[in-house]
Amino acid sequence: MNLTDPIFTDKDRAREYLERQRWADGVYCPHCGGVDKCKKLEGKSHRPGLYQCGDCRKQFTVTVGTVFERSKVPLNKWLLATFLMASSKKGMSAHQLHRTIGVTYKTAWFMFHRIREAMRDGELAPMGGGGGTVESDETFIGTDPTYKGSRRVYHHKMKVLSLVDRDTGKARSFVVDRLSQHDLVPILKENIDRESRLMTDQAPWYRQLRADFAGHEHVDHSKDEYARGDVTTNTVEGYFSIFKRGMKGVYQHCGKQHLHRYLAEFDFRYSNRAAKEIDDTTRANMILKNADGKRLTYRRINSVVA
Template identity: 50%
Template sequence: MAAILNQPHFQDAEKAREYLEALRWPHGVVCPHCGVIGSATALTGNKNYRPGLYKCTACTDQFTVTVGTVFERSKIALNVWLQAVHLMCASKKGISAKQLERMLGVTYKTAWFMAHRIREAMKSESGSLLGGPGSSGIVEADETYWGNATDENDKPVAKPRGGFRHKMMIVSLVERDGNKRSIHVPNVNGQSLAAVLKSQVSEKARLMTDSAKYYRKVGKEFASHEYVDHGKKEYARGDVTTNTVECSFAILKRGLIGTFHSVSEKHLQRYCTEFDYRWNTRTTAGYSDTMRADALLAQIGGKRLTYRRTDCQPQALV
């Protein structure tokens, strides 16, 4: 069996373009400017026309398959982009920009920017609430802490005598046998958790948490709120547990600690999004590495990210 990166679309830019067109336009060429399907004509016969250039007969604009995507205006060959997508989708605990630099043969700055553009494409397109119809109805919620928080001047917050106020805070919601959403929040308290839960979880869901008091009030707004008391060494009571969300934290922390080592607060949400995407397209959900990468390529439209919007400061220097 040939190595996966030896496939034609990973080795040849034209094959990569054809592969991406088949994924993005399964029902015919779609104009990214006006949205009309099947009205575009391939421009050929002129040496000035680059391969894959189309003209929409409805709005008369020209475009390629990368217009309006995270790949737009990139000088990196499309087959190299597909290699980067596959590597990030297949790496359970992530892959650092330095590793992408070595494997893809690009500069570190380029690898870092490519990784952030791919993370932009990993953002969920579903606006549905967790625990709603068609799901198990059970949503586990928990929070975790990472690194050291920074102030408005990007300076580390002073460490208090106790507690986690100097840490960056992440709240994760995991649908039992379903999807996960992680949100980087400035504070963990009743107000911030209520805002997250109300915006992300169906009121018909069974909410399951630990015994932290800041879940008590907002928990009354769901079908039920059940919790386990870790202080009494209770980790499961029937089907009431937070083991699933805590398992997801283990994978996230292994990636942040072992792969990236250092992730700044201004980029933390992007890394959470990356780990959420791989969780939501995990093997037990029926995805292979190739299917996971293909699913990502199918949703790259409308998610263009410029270097300026990333604050132009490469992070995670490993």
């Protein structure tokens, strides 16, 4: 798909495209979930794409219940922004988007945060099932505005824990307040299958994990050990290299209240990268389908808990 495609220039074509993606198995009501009595309202008195549910009697369009709901930005510009986000390896700045599609910077910033919300996987199944291998590591970025203590070493930095399933290529990342067994071990136990092999570095918070998984092996970076056979954390460190190039080279600044959405963006692209034979159009369509049920308001996105 190229940028001259009609879905990027015509809002009706864009709406029809989104309908095909969201309602591939048939139209359903986003209010009550009804599927049997959804009728398209025709005629000049109704706007294009308007439906009515025969069960709850409410009207709706394809954008209701998605991140695109109640937006004044034409839907064709939303699809273009989604395609640009899906096709960029290390992200695209809101300034670049506002120049490209002709919206204000604030609008472009909000659009990208909505799209990041649609990129959020929400997958709850443990990683590494069936005896797979999961790598775990942590990194630091920016400054944590909530930290009031010493700026010694990494303590004043925002902290990120990432897990990468070596077999499926999936990545899952978390913003954490502290690096300790108390904070990290529950995340590992909840997100990694007990039959998995866990690969980490020599950090002290990874100790005492052998009984929780099929195996726990580590490399000792303090002794310049980065691989011992298949024992390595190079895969997750490769993910961090892409993440940091994007955060430092493209976005440059990120508040802690928004960091989890940037992580969702990089997790999505890494988990669905070209190396897995998933092209840009497929990634964009995955975002459009995943936008269902993820309404994001301006108040929520700017709140401290966003």
